[in-house]
Amino acid sequence: IFKIFFVFVQNCTRDITDALIAMCEDRQEDDGTAMLSNSQIIHSVIDIFGAGFDTIITGLQWSLLYLIKFPDIQAKILQEIDNQVGMNRLPQFKDKSNMPYTEAFIYEVFRHASYVPFTIPHCTTDNITLNGDFIPKDTCVFINQYQVNHDMDIWGDAEAFQPERFLTLSGHLNKNLTEKVMIFGIGVRHCLGDSFARLEMFVFLTTLLHRLHIENVPEQELDLSSMFGLTMKPRPFRIKISTRN
Numbered sequence: 441i442f443k444i445f446f447v448f449v450q451n452c453t454r455d456i457t458d459a460l461i462a463m464c465e466d467r468q469e470d471d472g473t474a475m476l477s478n479s480q481i482i483h484s485v486i487d488i489f490g491a492g493f494d495t496i497i498t499g500l501q502w503s504l505l506y507l508i509k510f511p512d513i514q515a516k517i518l519q520e521i522d523n524q525v526g527m528n529r530l531p532q533f534k535d536k537s538n539m540p541y542t543e544a545f546i547y548e549v550f551r552h553a554s555y556v557p558f559t560i561p562h563c564t565t566d567n568i569t570l571n572g573d574f575i576p577k578d579t580c581v582f583i584n585q586y587q588v589n590h591d592m593d594i595w596g597d598a599e600a601f602q603p604e605r606f607l608t609l610s611g612h613l614n615k616n617l618t619e620k621v622m623i624f625g626i627g628v629r630h631c632l633g634d635s636f637a638r639l640e641m642f643v644f645l646t647t648l649l650h651r652l653h654i655e656n657v658p659e660q661e662l663d664l665s666s667m668f669g670l671t672m673k674p675r676p677f678r679i680k681i682s683t684r685n
C-alpha cells in the first residue's frame with residue numbers, strides 16, 4: 441500500500457504517511473515496544489486517506505458547480521482574490537482571514553449542499569436524557585446535519601444560495617452564524633480533519649480561481665439536486681475553463 445503512494449526517504453518526514461512508515465522501519469512488531477501494530481498502521485492510513493479524499497473532492501465539485509451557476513458570486517470572489525493576493529504570488533493560508541466573502545462562500549457550500557448529510561453512527565455508553573428526551577444505553581445515535589443546515593428557524597430562506605448571509609453589515613464574517621453550519625459533526629468524535637479541510641478547500645479554490653475563469657457551457661442546464669452515496673455528489677456537469685488576463 442505504501443509504495444503505491446510514495447517513495448520513502450529516510451530521515452525526511454513530509455507528512456503523516458512518512459512518519460508511520462519510519463515507525464515501521466524502526467521497530468520490531470513483536471518485541472513489546474511497538475506503539476502501533478502493522479495492522480493499526482495500515483488501517484490508520486486507510487482511515488485518513490478515506491476520510492480526507494472523497495470529502496474534499498466532493499466539496500470542490502459542489503464549489504465549481506455553484507461558481508458556474510452563480511457567476512456574480514464568482515466575480516465577487518475574484519475581486520477579493522485580486523485585492524488581497526494580486527497576480528504576483530499564489531494564495532496562501534494566511535490570506536484566509538482577510539477574505540471574508542470567499543470564506544462565506546465556502547460556509548454556504550457546506551450548508552447548502554450539506555453533502556455529508558449524516559454523521560457517523562455512534563452508540564450511547566450510558567442512559568442519558570437530552571433536551572428532555574430519554575435515550576437508553578446502547579442506542580445507535582447520529583446527527584441529521586442536512587436538517588440542521590436547512591432549519592428555517594436559523595436560516596430563513598434556507599433553500600437560497602447566499603454567501604452574504606454569513607457577513608455582517610460591515611462585511612466581516614458573522615461568527616454566531618458560521619458556527620451553526622454543521623458538516624464536520626460535533627462532540628469528542630467530530631471530524632479530526634476539520635481545520636485542515638477548511639484550509640484545503642480555501643487554498644484549492646483560490647489557487648484555481650487566481651489564474652482560471654470557469655463558466656457554464658452553452659445550453660447546459662445546471663441541476664443542484666444530488667446523487668446519494670457516502671457523500672452526496674452533484675450530478676455530472678461540464679465546465680468551460682479559460683485563463684484570466
Ligand code: HEM
Pocket residue numbers: 487488491492493495496499556558559560561623624625626628629630631632633634636637638
Ligand atoms: C470538507 C471535508 C470533510 C468533511 C465534510 C468531513 C466530515 C466528517 C464527518 C461528518 C465525520 C463524522 C463525525 C461524527 O460522527 O460526529 C468525520 C470524521 C472524521 N474525519 Fe472528516 N471530513 C472532512 C475532511 C476530513 C479530512 C481532510 C480528514 C483527514 C485529514 C478527515 C478525517 C476524519 C477522521 C479521522 C474522522 C473520524 C473521527 C473519529 O471517529 O474520532 N476528515 N468527518
